Amino acid sequence: MIELQGVDFGWPDSRETLKDISLSLAPGEKTILLGANGSGKSTLLKLLNGLVTPGRGSYRYEGRAIDKASMADRQWLRRFRQEVVLLFQHPEAMLFNPTVRDEIAYGPQRLGWTNTDERVAYWADQLGLRPILDKAPFTLSGGQKQKVALASILILEPKVVLMDEPSASLDPRSVGWLVDFLLDTEATVVVSTHNLSMAAEFGTRCLVLGENGRLAYDGPVGPAMRDMQLLERCNLAHRHRHRHGAGEHTHLHGHEWESS
């Protein structure tokens, strides 16, 4: 469904952000994407969403190359934008409609779908947004904005859902909803996270971006979580001093999670 081959990508004026990335994602596969700050998680998700295109190598979605030419094909782009969606790390970037209702309805309206009102009501109920449907998105809290952004992409019934740190600003109940959604949905999903304690709930396959923009790991999530050398090398686990009762000692930690 998604196929990257030897992809390099660099932002202008910066060293290569992604280097020689090859991977394929099968329909329905649930993958988590790990990596330290600045390792290129958001960049990779933007690339999968067609917002940037590979400098070298190729990205194919359902067999078709995603490049500047295909992104200029309006009909294809329309299909791609409905089927492959991205929840941004900072969802403010996505919200521009006067009300939450308009925001969620925007995609289906553009696609000319019928019964938009019912669809909006369904997703508003799913995410507990009904009480704030008439509010202006910019007046909402960070977590509320994230849920509005989530509703506005899931309403499109996408085949591929890319989520950039969705759990960072969601409360535990909303994260629980997200985990249930991921268990139920047939969509192919890639979720980036720093939250190692949640990683195994978000997916079964794990990609770790290491130094120099290369993939340091691609495999099942369990072994990756137990591989402290991998996690430390990729700056996902760290050593710091801390206290247990009266004593003080140092051992290796994952963020919000520890191995022993």
Ligand SMILES: Nc1ncnc2c1ncn2[C@@H]1O[C@H](COP(=O)(O)OP(=O)(O)OP(=O)(O)O)[C@@H](O)[C@H]1O
């Ligand atoms: N729009 C941009 N223009 C130029 N450089 C960028 C842009 N976005 C990201 N970068 C650079 O690309 C590199 C990777 O950034 P990216 O946002 O993909 O990392 P990340 O893994 O998502 O980090 P974080 O955990 O902090 O979200 C960084 O060096 C960053 O400065």
Ligand SMILES: [Mg+2]
């Ligand atoms: Mg990021």
